[in-house]
Amino acid sequence: MENEYKDEYRIIKHSEGDEVFYCIEECMLDDDGVMVTHTIEYSPKCNSIKELKDNFKEMKKSFDKPVLGSFPSIKGGCCNE
Structure with missing residues (x-):
């Protein structure tokens, strides 16, 4: 049986040293509602103002x-070089 993932926007708490900050990220949740992945520093890029409004509404x-x-970063990985 294949997993079905649901995508939704969630507030993600990030910690870097003593700094704590919050971002709205696009997340993928499994059938049990467990987050399996999220974007990094998500910023919507849309083809129209209407699409951007719909995105913001979500x-x-x-x-x-x-x-x-948040998921811990992997030092030396593609996003932290």
Whole structure:
């Protein structure tokens, strides 16, 4: 049986040393609602103003859901070079 992932926007809490900050990220959740991946420093890029408005409307829903923790970075990986 293949997993079906649901994508939704969630607030992610990041920690870097003593600094803590929050971002709205696009996340993939498994059938049990467990986050399996999220974007890094997500910023919507849309083909129209309407699409951007729709995207923002979906992002606003994240304020009504629990905050999730970020995945730890992998030093020396593609995103941290």
